[in-house]
Amino acid sequence: MLEKTTRINYLYDFYQSLLTPKQQSYMSLYYLDDFSLGEIADEYGVSRQAVYDNIKRTEAMLEEYEEKLCLFDKFQKRNKLLNGITEALKTDSPSKQALLEAVAELEKLD
Amino acid sequence: MLEKTTRINYLYDFYQSLLTPKQQSYMSLYYLDDFSLGEIADEYGVSRQAVYDNIKRTEAMLEEYEEKLCLFDKFQKRNKLLNGITEALKTDSPSKQALLEAVAELEKLD
Incomplete structure:
Protein backbone atom coordinates (compact mmCIF):
# COMPACT_ATOMS: atom_id res chain seq x y z
CA MET A 1 0.00 0.00 0.00
CA CYS A 70 14.09 22.21 -3.67
CA LEU A 71 10.82 24.07 -4.21
CA PHE A 72 9.05 22.45 -1.26
CA ASP A 73 12.03 22.97 1.02
CA LYS A 74 12.29 26.64 0.06
CA PHE A 75 8.54 27.05 0.44
CA GLN A 76 8.73 25.80 4.03
CA LYS A 77 11.67 28.08 4.87
CA ARG A 78 9.98 31.04 3.24
CA ASN A 79 6.75 30.32 5.08
CA LYS A 80 8.51 30.24 8.43
CA LEU A 81 10.20 33.58 7.76
CA LEU A 82 6.98 35.17 6.54
CA ASN A 83 5.10 33.93 9.61
CA GLY A 84 7.83 35.42 11.78
CA ILE A 85 7.50 38.78 10.02
CA THR A 86 3.72 38.73 10.36
CA GLU A 87 3.93 37.93 14.06
CA ALA A 88 6.50 40.68 14.60
CA LEU A 89 4.36 43.22 12.77
CA LYS A 90 1.46 42.42 15.08
CA THR A 91 3.43 43.44 18.17
CA ASP A 92 3.46 47.02 19.41
CA SER A 93 6.98 47.99 18.40
CA PRO A 94 8.53 45.43 16.06
CA SER A 95 12.31 45.59 15.70
CA LYS A 96 13.16 47.03 12.29
CA GLN A 97 16.55 45.36 12.43
CA ALA A 98 15.01 41.91 12.95
CA LEU A 99 12.55 42.54 10.12
CA LEU A 100 15.33 43.62 7.74
CA GLU A 101 17.27 40.48 8.61
CA ALA A 102 14.25 38.29 7.87
CA VAL A 103 13.84 40.05 4.51
CA ALA A 104 17.52 39.45 3.74
CA GLU A 105 17.02 35.75 4.54
CA LEU A 106 14.07 35.65 2.18
CA GLU A 107 16.16 37.21 -0.58
CA LYS A 108 18.85 34.58 -0.12
CA LEU A 109 16.31 31.77 -0.66
CA ASP A 110 15.92 32.50 -4.37
CA MET B 1 24.06 34.00 -33.88
CA CYS B 70 7.38 30.20 -13.51
CA LEU B 71 10.38 30.31 -11.17
CA PHE B 72 11.96 33.35 -12.85
CA ASP B 73 8.65 35.18 -12.98
CA LYS B 74 7.96 34.51 -9.29
CA PHE B 75 11.53 35.49 -8.43
CA GLN B 76 11.03 38.87 -10.07
CA LYS B 77 7.70 39.46 -8.32
CA ARG B 78 9.12 38.36 -4.98
CA ASN B 79 12.13 40.60 -5.44
CA LYS B 80 9.97 43.61 -6.14
CA LEU B 81 7.88 43.00 -3.01
CA LEU B 82 10.97 42.42 -0.85
CA ASN B 83 12.57 45.62 -2.14
CA GLY B 84 9.37 47.46 -1.30
CA ILE B 85 9.40 46.08 2.24
CA THR B 86 13.08 47.00 2.69
CA GLU B 87 12.48 50.54 1.47
CA ALA B 88 9.46 50.91 3.76
CA LEU B 89 11.41 49.65 6.76
CA LYS B 90 14.05 52.31 6.12
CA THR B 91 11.54 55.13 6.50
CA ASP B 92 10.78 56.67 9.89
CA SER B 93 7.34 55.21 10.48
CA PRO B 94 6.52 52.45 8.00
CA SER B 95 2.84 51.53 7.67
CA LYS B 96 2.26 48.17 9.35
CA GLN B 97 -0.79 47.66 7.20
CA ALA B 98 1.17 48.09 3.97
CA LEU B 99 3.87 45.74 5.24
CA LEU B 100 1.32 43.07 6.17
CA GLU B 101 -0.21 43.37 2.72
CA ALA B 102 3.18 42.90 1.07
CA VAL B 103 3.79 39.82 3.22
CA ALA B 104 0.38 38.44 2.20
CA GLU B 105 1.32 38.98 -1.46
CA LEU B 106 4.56 37.10 -0.89
CA GLU B 107 2.66 34.19 0.66
CA LYS B 108 0.37 34.02 -2.35
CA LEU B 109 3.35 33.63 -4.70
CA ASP B 110 4.13 30.10 -3.54
Whole structure:
Protein backbone atom coordinates (compact mmCIF):
# COMPACT_ATOMS: atom_id res chain seq x y z
CA MET A 1 0.00 0.00 0.00
CA LEU A 2 1.22 3.51 -0.76
CA GLU A 3 1.29 5.98 2.07
CA LYS A 4 -0.82 9.04 1.34
CA THR A 5 1.48 11.63 2.85
CA THR A 6 1.21 15.38 3.10
CA ARG A 7 4.73 15.56 1.67
CA ILE A 8 3.72 13.85 -1.60
CA ASN A 9 0.69 16.10 -1.79
CA TYR A 10 2.95 19.14 -1.60
CA LEU A 11 5.47 17.76 -4.06
CA TYR A 12 2.63 17.01 -6.45
CA ASP A 13 1.44 20.56 -6.05
CA PHE A 14 4.85 21.99 -6.95
CA TYR A 15 5.82 19.65 -9.79
CA GLN A 16 2.61 18.41 -11.37
CA SER A 17 3.21 20.53 -14.47
CA LEU A 18 6.30 18.41 -15.21
CA LEU A 19 4.31 15.15 -15.25
CA THR A 20 2.52 13.49 -18.15
CA PRO A 21 -1.29 13.79 -18.35
CA LYS A 22 -1.68 10.14 -17.29
CA GLN A 23 0.62 10.59 -14.31
CA GLN A 24 -1.35 13.68 -13.37
CA SER A 25 -4.67 11.81 -13.59
CA TYR A 26 -3.58 8.88 -11.43
CA MET A 27 -1.92 11.14 -8.85
CA SER A 28 -4.84 13.50 -8.67
CA LEU A 29 -7.41 10.70 -8.29
CA TYR A 30 -5.30 8.95 -5.68
CA TYR A 31 -4.09 11.91 -3.64
CA LEU A 32 -6.62 14.65 -4.16
CA ASP A 33 -9.85 12.72 -4.70
CA ASP A 34 -8.85 9.85 -2.40
CA PHE A 35 -9.68 7.07 -4.86
CA SER A 36 -8.32 3.62 -4.04
CA LEU A 37 -5.85 1.90 -6.40
CA GLY A 38 -8.61 -0.55 -7.35
CA GLU A 39 -11.04 2.24 -8.21
CA ILE A 40 -8.47 3.95 -10.45
CA ALA A 41 -7.70 0.60 -12.10
CA ASP A 42 -11.42 0.09 -12.85
CA GLU A 43 -11.74 3.63 -14.17
CA TYR A 44 -8.88 3.16 -16.66
CA GLY A 45 -9.41 -0.53 -17.44
CA VAL A 46 -5.92 -1.50 -16.27
CA SER A 47 -4.65 -3.73 -13.46
CA ARG A 48 -4.35 -2.53 -9.90
CA GLN A 49 -0.64 -3.36 -10.10
CA ALA A 50 -0.20 -1.12 -13.16
CA VAL A 51 -1.72 1.82 -11.27
CA TYR A 52 0.42 1.07 -8.24
CA ASP A 53 3.61 0.93 -10.33
CA ASN A 54 2.78 4.13 -12.13
CA ILE A 55 2.07 6.07 -8.94
CA LYS A 56 5.17 4.63 -7.27
CA ARG A 57 7.35 5.76 -10.21
CA THR A 58 5.71 9.17 -10.21
CA GLU A 59 6.40 9.59 -6.51
CA ALA A 60 10.07 8.79 -7.15
CA MET A 61 10.12 11.39 -9.94
CA LEU A 62 8.62 13.99 -7.62
CA GLU A 63 11.35 13.31 -5.06
CA GLU A 64 14.00 13.65 -7.80
CA TYR A 65 12.59 17.00 -8.86
CA GLU A 66 12.60 18.13 -5.25
CA GLU A 67 16.23 17.04 -4.91
CA LYS A 68 17.09 19.17 -7.94
CA LEU A 69 14.90 22.23 -7.44
CA CYS A 70 14.09 22.21 -3.67
CA LEU A 71 10.82 24.07 -4.21
CA PHE A 72 9.05 22.45 -1.26
CA ASP A 73 12.03 22.97 1.02
CA LYS A 74 12.29 26.64 0.06
CA PHE A 75 8.54 27.05 0.44
CA GLN A 76 8.73 25.80 4.03
CA LYS A 77 11.67 28.08 4.87
CA ARG A 78 9.98 31.04 3.24
CA ASN A 79 6.75 30.32 5.08
CA LYS A 80 8.51 30.24 8.43
CA LEU A 81 10.20 33.58 7.76
CA LEU A 82 6.98 35.17 6.54
CA ASN A 83 5.10 33.93 9.61
CA GLY A 84 7.83 35.42 11.78
CA ILE A 85 7.50 38.78 10.02
CA THR A 86 3.72 38.73 10.36
CA GLU A 87 3.93 37.93 14.06
CA ALA A 88 6.50 40.68 14.60
CA LEU A 89 4.36 43.22 12.77
CA LYS A 90 1.46 42.42 15.08
CA THR A 91 3.43 43.44 18.17
CA ASP A 92 3.46 47.02 19.41
CA SER A 93 6.98 47.99 18.40
CA PRO A 94 8.53 45.43 16.06
CA SER A 95 12.31 45.59 15.70
CA LYS A 96 13.16 47.03 12.29
CA GLN A 97 16.55 45.36 12.43
CA ALA A 98 15.01 41.91 12.95
CA LEU A 99 12.55 42.54 10.12
CA LEU A 100 15.33 43.62 7.74
CA GLU A 101 17.27 40.48 8.61
CA ALA A 102 14.25 38.29 7.87
CA VAL A 103 13.84 40.05 4.51
CA ALA A 104 17.52 39.45 3.74
CA GLU A 105 17.02 35.75 4.54
CA LEU A 106 14.07 35.65 2.18
CA GLU A 107 16.16 37.21 -0.58
CA LYS A 108 18.85 34.58 -0.12
CA LEU A 109 16.31 31.77 -0.66
CA ASP A 110 15.92 32.50 -4.37
CA MET B 1 24.06 34.00 -33.88
CA LEU B 2 22.40 33.36 -30.53
CA GLU B 3 21.58 36.34 -28.41
CA LYS B 4 23.26 36.20 -25.01
CA THR B 5 20.43 37.59 -22.92
CA THR B 6 20.08 38.21 -19.22
CA ARG B 7 16.81 36.28 -19.38
CA ILE B 8 18.50 33.08 -20.58
CA ASN B 9 21.16 33.53 -17.90
CA TYR B 10 18.47 33.66 -15.25
CA LEU B 11 16.54 30.72 -16.69
CA TYR B 12 19.77 28.73 -16.78
CA ASP B 13 20.35 29.62 -13.16
CA PHE B 14 16.92 28.34 -12.13
CA TYR B 15 16.69 25.21 -14.26
CA GLN B 16 20.24 24.02 -14.89
CA SER B 17 19.75 21.06 -12.54
CA LEU B 18 17.14 19.68 -14.95
CA LEU B 19 19.57 19.68 -17.90
CA THR B 20 21.97 16.92 -18.97
CA PRO B 21 25.69 17.32 -18.14
CA LYS B 22 26.48 18.09 -21.81
CA GLN B 23 23.76 20.72 -22.00
CA GLN B 24 25.09 22.23 -18.78
CA SER B 25 28.65 22.33 -20.16
CA TYR B 26 27.73 24.04 -23.43
CA MET B 27 25.43 26.53 -21.71
CA SER B 28 27.89 27.35 -19.00
CA LEU B 29 30.78 27.86 -21.45
CA TYR B 30 28.65 29.97 -23.75
CA TYR B 31 26.72 32.05 -21.22
CA LEU B 32 28.86 32.16 -18.11
CA ASP B 33 32.39 31.93 -19.53
CA ASP B 34 31.52 33.79 -22.73
CA PHE B 35 33.10 31.26 -25.10
CA SER B 36 32.16 31.55 -28.78
CA LEU B 37 30.32 28.71 -30.54
CA GLY B 38 33.53 27.97 -32.48
CA GLU B 39 35.60 27.73 -29.31
CA ILE B 40 33.13 25.28 -27.73
CA ALA B 41 33.10 23.25 -30.96
CA ASP B 42 36.91 23.03 -30.87
CA GLU B 43 36.89 22.07 -27.19
CA TYR B 44 34.49 19.17 -27.80
CA GLY B 45 35.66 18.14 -31.27
CA VAL B 46 32.22 18.71 -32.81
CA SER B 47 30.93 21.08 -35.49
CA ARG B 48 29.99 24.67 -34.72
CA GLN B 49 26.51 23.81 -36.03
CA ALA B 50 26.15 20.94 -33.54
CA VAL B 51 26.95 23.28 -30.65
CA TYR B 52 24.54 25.89 -32.00
CA ASP B 53 21.72 23.34 -32.36
CA ASN B 54 22.30 21.96 -28.88
CA ILE B 55 22.27 25.39 -27.23
CA LYS B 56 19.23 26.44 -29.24
CA ARG B 57 17.34 23.33 -28.10
CA THR B 58 18.42 23.89 -24.52
CA GLU B 59 17.18 27.46 -24.61
CA ALA B 60 13.80 26.21 -25.82
CA MET B 61 13.74 23.68 -22.96
CA LEU B 62 14.50 26.43 -20.44
CA GLU B 63 11.59 28.47 -21.76
CA GLU B 64 9.31 25.42 -21.50
CA TYR B 65 10.35 24.86 -17.89
CA GLU B 66 9.67 28.51 -17.16
CA GLU B 67 6.24 28.22 -18.76
CA LYS B 68 5.48 25.29 -16.46
CA LEU B 69 7.09 26.37 -13.19
CA CYS B 70 7.38 30.20 -13.51
CA LEU B 71 10.38 30.31 -11.17
CA PHE B 72 11.96 33.35 -12.85
CA ASP B 73 8.65 35.18 -12.98
CA LYS B 74 7.96 34.51 -9.29
CA PHE B 75 11.53 35.49 -8.43
CA GLN B 76 11.03 38.87 -10.07
CA LYS B 77 7.70 39.46 -8.32
CA ARG B 78 9.12 38.36 -4.98
CA ASN B 79 12.13 40.60 -5.44
CA LYS B 80 9.97 43.61 -6.14
CA LEU B 81 7.88 43.00 -3.01
CA LEU B 82 10.97 42.42 -0.85
CA ASN B 83 12.57 45.62 -2.14
CA GLY B 84 9.37 47.46 -1.30
CA ILE B 85 9.40 46.08 2.24
CA THR B 86 13.08 47.00 2.69
CA GLU B 87 12.48 50.54 1.47
CA ALA B 88 9.46 50.91 3.76
CA LEU B 89 11.41 49.65 6.76
CA LYS B 90 14.05 52.31 6.12
CA THR B 91 11.54 55.13 6.50
CA ASP B 92 10.78 56.67 9.89
CA SER B 93 7.34 55.21 10.48
CA PRO B 94 6.52 52.45 8.00
CA SER B 95 2.84 51.53 7.67
CA LYS B 96 2.26 48.17 9.35
CA GLN B 97 -0.79 47.66 7.20
CA ALA B 98 1.17 48.09 3.97
CA LEU B 99 3.87 45.74 5.24
CA LEU B 100 1.32 43.07 6.17
CA GLU B 101 -0.21 43.37 2.72
CA ALA B 102 3.18 42.90 1.07
CA VAL B 103 3.79 39.82 3.22
CA ALA B 104 0.38 38.44 2.20
CA GLU B 105 1.32 38.98 -1.46
CA LEU B 106 4.56 37.10 -0.89
CA GLU B 107 2.66 34.19 0.66
CA LYS B 108 0.37 34.02 -2.35
CA LEU B 109 3.35 33.63 -4.70
CA ASP B 110 4.13 30.10 -3.54
